[in-house]
Amino acid sequence: MIIHGRTLHPGTATGTPIRLTAPLSFWGGTDNEGRIVDAHHPQCGAVLTGRVVLMESGRGSSSASSVLAEQIRARTAPAAIILSRPDPIIPLGALIAAELYDLNLPVVVVPYDAVPADAVLQVSAGPDRATIAW
Numbered sequence: 193m194i195i196h197g198r199t200l201h202p203g204t205a206t207g208t209p210i211r212l213t214a215p216l217s218f219w220g221g222t223d224n225e226g227r228i229v230d231a232h233h234p235q236c237g238a239v240l241t242g243r244v245v246l247m248e249s250g251r252g253s254s255s256a257s258s259v260l261a262e263q264i265r266a267r268t269a270p271a272a273i274i275l276s277r278p279d280p281i282i283p284l285g286a287l288i289a290a291e292l293y294d295l296n297l298p299v300v301v302v303p304y305d306a307v308p309a310d311a312v313l314q315v316s317a318g319p320d321r322a323t324i325a326w
Contacts, residue, residue, distance in 0.1 A: 193325070193326055194323055194324070194325045195302055195306050195307065195323070195324050196302075196321055196322065196323055196324075197274070197300045197301050197302030197317075197321070197322040197323075197324060198278070198300065198301040198302075198321070198322060199298070199299075199300060199317040199318060199319065199320075199321060199322045200275070200278060200279075200282070200283035200286075200299040200300065200301060200317075201283040201286035201287055201290070201296070201297065201298060201299040201317065202296060202298060202317045202318055202319060203272070203286070203290075203296030203297055203298035203299075203315075203317055204296075204298060204314075204315065204316045204317070205244065205271035205272035205297070205298055205314075205315045206271065206312065206313065206314045206315070207242055207243050207244040207270075207271035207272065207312070207313060208243055208244065208312055208313075209243065209244040209245075209246050209274075209307065209308070209309045209310075209311070209313050210235070210238060210240065210243045210244070210245055210246065210309070211246040211247070211309040212233075212234075212235055212245060212246065212247040212248075213234045213235065214233055214234050214235075214247075214251075215247060215248060215249050215250060215251035216228065216230070216233060216245075216247060216250065216251055217230070217250065217251040217252055217253050217256045218250075218256040218257075218259040218260045218263065218282075218285070219253040219255040219256040219258075219259045220253070221233060221251070221256075222240065222259065222263070224262075224263070224266065224268060225239070225241065225268055226239055226240045226241030226242075226263060226268035226269060226270070227239045227240070227241075228240065240269070240270045241267075241268045241269065241270070242270070242271050243270050243271060244270065244271055244272045244273075244274060244313045244315060245270040245272070245273045245274065246274045246304065246307055246309060247273070247274075247275060247276075247304075248275065248276050248277060248304055249275055249276070249277040249279045250275070250279040250281050250282045252281060253281070254281060256281050256282070256285065257281050257282070257284040257285035257288060258285065258288065259285070260282065260285030260286065260289070260297075261285045261286075261288035261289040261292065261293075264285070264286065264289035264293065264295050264297050265289060265292070265293045265295065269289075269297055270297070271297070271315075272297060272298045272299070272300065272313075272315040272317075273286075273297065273298070273299045273300070274299075274300050274301075274302060274307055274313075274315070274324065275299065275300070275301050275304075276301065276302065276303055276304030276305075277301065278301050282299055283299045285297075286298075286299050298315045298316070298317035298322065299317070300315060300317050300322040300324065301322075302322070302324060307324055308326060311326035312326060313325070313326050314326070
């Protein structure tokens with residue numbers, strides 16, 4: 193199947209999804225290995241590295257963009273991030289990593305429940321639109 197979405201940051205990725213049941217801030221919410229360390233997050237302990245993260249939205253702190261950019265550089269970031277609501281902080285981190293390190297992490301907006309959490313996902317986010325296939 194294929195669904196189409198809105199590109200917030202371009203790129204391509206393939207990975208197994210992880211559906212987060214609460215918003216996440218990368219600043220203070222994840223460690224340098226890509227693990228969720230926010231003790232109040234329902235998926236605390238889950239590793240996001242190389243996964244396609246499905247979440248409703250980010251949880252802010254403008255510093256989260258720099259943490260995400262550093263995780264992209266260190267290759268401990270998710271492979272892609274799929275949101276159901278646009279978020280300015282997450283694509284900013286992806287943009288910083290693209291500009292500084294020439295590394296692209298796709299960030300896409302599609303209806304949260306339209307993406308399965310039990311199939312390998314292929315994310316392709318171009319300037320005009322994004323596709324998610326499984």
